[in-house]
């Protein structure tokens with residue numbers, strides 16, 4: 156199948172990255188990444204520590220400033236000066252390893268703050284949407300709790316609900332379960348799997364190979380700032396082509 | 409002798425010396441004279457002593473001036489702190505220069521400059537007279553100190569907080585106001601309370617600028633009672649003023665200690 160020359164809605168990738176480079180001083184972290192996530196796809200990114208996974212993910216909404224290359228969100232080059240970056244960011248949900256909930260606000264306020272501030276929704280509407288999303292992550296009864304009083308797994312589910320309350324077109328996850336006690340990982344992965352089934356576009360940096368295999372449409376293996384190998388998760392996991400992929404998988408599986 | 413026995417002996421000796429000193433002092437001192445000089449019965453009466461003026465004029469004004477200087481200093485400090493953290497380099501330079509300049513000067517020099525220097529040079533009548541000018545000087549200096557406190561508080565808010573807010577599409581200003589500052593203020597409540605206590609004491613400097621009778625703060629009122637009034641010629645009014653200062657400052661320093669203990673415990 157050849158790419159259409161005049162992309163129409165639905166045919167443009169949700170995320171497209173071309174020739175992305177990123178260096179800190181003289182340390183080159185991303186060395187020319189080409190990468191895309193189609194609308195509705197779940198793409199998992201794996202790789203050894205320091206390979207640049209987080210940096211790549213954080214370039215997608217320009218929390219990290221790329222040194223060179225193009226980042227297109229639904230066809231829009233977000234490095235263009237004319238683009239309203241904050242508007243683009245509001246359409247890209249992001250979930251962090253350390254949750255980053257607002258500790259001075261209740262769970263409900265965590266979910267309504269940006270809805271009201273960015274989307275300009277009224278209080279009632281924001282609260283209603285917040286409650287829908289809390290229910291979705293199974294934490295309706297926690298709406299008046301403060302983050303410090305929740306377990307790590309609950310905090311991460313609130314963080315997901317917070318991102319969802321903006322009605323994003325896509326979601327970015329940076330090792331969402333790495334800071335969790337093992338018994339709490341399942342709840343969070345469950346919520347993410349449900350999201351995937353509803354058709355959410357997702358880019359997930361993870362060490363959870365089970366999740367990547369079960370839920371992912373595509374698996375990308377990164378090492379040393381480049382994409383070494385990508386393909387269907389079953390193929391990459393059971394039949395890795397590259398020596399570096401093989402040695403990484405033999406250590407983690 | 410074991411080490412423990414030696415330590416015990418040293419302690420016993422220390423207590424013995426202390427007890428001896430107290431006994432000698434009690435025998436040698438003329439308590440009647442001391443009491444009349446420091447706690448004169450003419451000055452400490454409720455109806456006709458110094459308390460009335462000390463409290464209704466001095467203490468009330470001290471609290472009022474402290475509150476004004478604190479509010480002004482906080483507002484100025486916040487602006488300076490945000491300038492210091494601004495991505496715009498000239499703002500950073502200006503704030504840094506300001507902060508270094510005013511922290512390097514005695515508050516009294518700045519207050520006198522505002523109270524006498526500027527009015528003489530420019531025929532300027534400061535708002536609120538000399539007291540108002542002195543307060544402006546106090547605000548200028550307090551702002552420099554509070555700026556550093558606030559900057560430290562803002563920087564103590566984890567970077568992930570800003571990233572979370574920005575990733576939701578919030579603009580830099582909204583992120584600062586709704587996410588960063590509320591957390592920063594919580595962090596700086598103890599050091600700001602300390603700042604408040606320091607300001608209470610600094611308002612005593614206003615005495616050196618002079619003030620109308622009804623505008624005098626606590627130290628000025630006490631100073632006037634040294635040479636006039638019922639206990640003139642004794643130090644009674646100073647002791648009374650000291651007590652009144654402590655009534656305000658001690659609870660505050662205790663509060664700071666309590667807040668700091670609680671904050672240490674709350675660190676997850």
Ligand SMILES: Nc1ncnc2c1ncn2[C@@H]1O[C@H](COP(=O)(O)OP(=O)(O)OP(=O)(O)O)[C@@H](O)[C@H]1O
Pocket residue numbers: 179182184202203204205206207208209210211
């Ligand atoms: N702000 C920064 N300044 C300098 N170097 C950085 C910075 N952020 C990341 N790096 C470096 O970039 C490299 C890639 O980091 P990155 O966080 O993207 O790796 P990662 O694949 O996410 O690793 P991990 O699995 O440990 O999270 C690392 O060598 C890291 O030290």
Ligand SMILES: [Mg+2]
Pocket residue numbers: 208209210329330
């Ligand atoms: Mg990482």
